Amino acid sequence: SQQGEEDPQALSIQEGENATMNCSYKTSINNLQWYRQNSGRGLVHLILIRSNEREKHSGRLRVTLDTSKKSSSLLITASRAADTASYFCATENGAQKLVFGQGTRLTINP
Amino acid sequence: GAVVSQHPSWVICKSGTSVKIECRSLDFQATTMFWYRQFPKQSLMLMATSNEGSKATYEQGVEKDKFLINHASLTLSTLTVTSAHPEDSSFYICSARETSSTQYFGPGTRLTVL
Numbered sequence: 438s439q440q441g442e443e444d445p446q447a448l449s450i451q452e453g454e455n456a457t458m459n460c461s462y463k464t465s466i467n468n469l470q471w472y473r474q475n476s477g478r479g480l481v482h483l484i485l486i487r488s489n490e491r492e493k494h495s496g497r498l499r500v501t502l503d504t505s506k507k508s509s510s511l512l513i514t515a516s517r518a519a520d521t522a523s524y525f526c527a528t529e530n531g532a533q534k535l536v537f538g539q540g541t542r543l544t545i546n547p
Numbered sequence: 548g549a550v551v552s553q554h555p556s557w558v559i560c561k562s563g564t565s566v567k568i569e570c571r572s573l574d575f576q577a578t579t580m581f582w583y584r585q586f587p588k589q590s591l592m593l594m595a596t597s598n599e600g601s602k603a604t605y606e607q608g609v610e611k612d613k614f615l616i617n618h619a620s621l622t623l624s625t626l627t628v629t630s631a632h633p634e635d636s637s638f639y640i641c642s643a644r645e646t647s648s649t650q651y652f653g654p655g656t657r658l659t660v661l
Binding site: 485534542 | 579
């Protein structure tokens with residue numbers, strides 16, 4: 438079953454602006470991961486944040502995790518046209534399976 | 548980074564036929580492989596988890612006799628869609644993991660059943 442809910446479902450911004458996507462989940466987790474998927478392609482792993490971490494950075498990506506609220510956010514700074522894709526959060530629990538959110542379709546307008 | 552391949556990348560078949568999809572980890576040994584299905588504009592749904600040399604564990608609602616999974620080696624898992632029907636048309640994605648939490652995803656296989 439899908440545990441994660443992401444919002445917004447779709448986001449359209451101008452190139453250079455920042456994009457923020459949110460993810461909420463329902464059960465306890467070991468870690469939360471963010472993936473990117475270009476249309477009709479496989480998933481690319483972006484970043485993993487463990488349940489005992491609150492914030493993580495990777496290049497233009499910043500991920501936060503609030504386990505008390507069971508939520509996470511992904512911030513992409515200084516967006517580029519190439520960032521246009523769908524972004525999914527996925528939670529991993531003790532069973533080591535990933536449960537994906539519904540995704541956010543991000544469009545960067547040049 | 549680790550590379551996972553899938554073959555074929557797309558397949559069109561007639562209703563009632565069986566289709567086999569291969570998933571290979573190219574530069575690492577995958578202790579566990581996963582199979583997902585994704586319908587258009589939807590998220591990935593885990594179908595089954597397979598460990599090398601043992602039977603796959605299927606998620607609730609996934610018919611194991613329809614979706615046959617064979618994890619023959621530490622670098623190869625296959626998914627066979629038996630007696631395919633149009634409702635089986637979907638994007639099938641595999642992933643592989645060695646020991647860390649990171650799953651590496653294949654590029655996906657688009658199945659169209661006529």
